[in-house]
Amino acid sequence: MRMLLIHSDYLEYEVKDKALKNPEPISDEQKKGRLDEVLAVFISVEKVDETNPDEVVEKAVKEIEDVASQVKAERIFVYPFAHLSSELAKPDVALEVLRKIEEKLKERGFEVKRAPFGYYKAFKLSCKGHPLAELSRTIVPEEAVSK
Numbered sequence: 820m821r822m823l824l825i826h827s828d829y830l831e832y833e834v835k836d837k838a839l840k841n842p843e844p845i846s847d848e849q850k851k852g853r854l855d856e857v858l859a860v861f862i863s864v865e866k867v868d869e870t871n872p873d874e875v876v877e878k879a880v881k882e883i884e885d886v887a888s889q890v891k892a893e894r895i896f897v898y899p900f901a902h903l904s905s906e907l908a909k910p911d912v913a914l915e916v917l918r919k920i921e922e923k924l925k926e927r928g929f930e931v932k933r934a935p936f937g938y939y940k941a942f943k944l945s946c947k948g949h950p951l952a953e954l955s956r957t958i959v960p961e962e963a964v965s966k
């Protein structure tokens with residue numbers, strides 16, 4: 820999994836078109852979204868993550884929590900982003916991983932939004948620009964490391 824974490828004044832998106840034949844079903848309300856004072860997390864779920872999705876979810880949540888505490892962010896925007904890797908996981912695995920990351924961050928007390936999966940979206944982002952405002956993380960399941 821590849822993550823790009825941007826501490827932002829705001830992130831807003833608007834769904835434009837389907838990018839997959841069967842994108843995640845969404846309500847009218849989910850066609851647009853915005854959070855202010857947010858840690859935006861752009862995530863590419865990778866093929867290697869398919870060997871142990873639950874482990875990758877746990878590691879990702881820990882990394883996100885760690886950065887959020889460093890930048891003192893209480894809101895997280897989980898953003899599916901297929902442009903951080905050339906070895907993407909299948910959409911059904913990727914969606915499940917992103918849903919679980921969202922769920923676990925909520926359990927840990929964060930206010931969380933997740934941008935819809937499988938669409939082209941317009942988005943606006945205002946990066947805060949401080950030294951920890953732009954970070955990236957790479958996460959792999961243990962087995963993949965030991966191979």
Ligand SMILES: Nc1ncnc2c1ncn2[C@@H]1O[C@H](CO)[C@@H](NC(=O)[C@@H](N)CO)[C@H]1O
Pocket residue numbers: 838839862863864865899900901902907908909910913935936937938939940
């Ligand atoms: N392995 C994966 N990891 C993360 N997101 C993934 C994915 N496979 C499919 N998607 C989603 O489907 C859209 C088309 O690839 C993706 N759309 C996007 O990445 C938008 N920024 C438009 O390009 C994304 O929603």
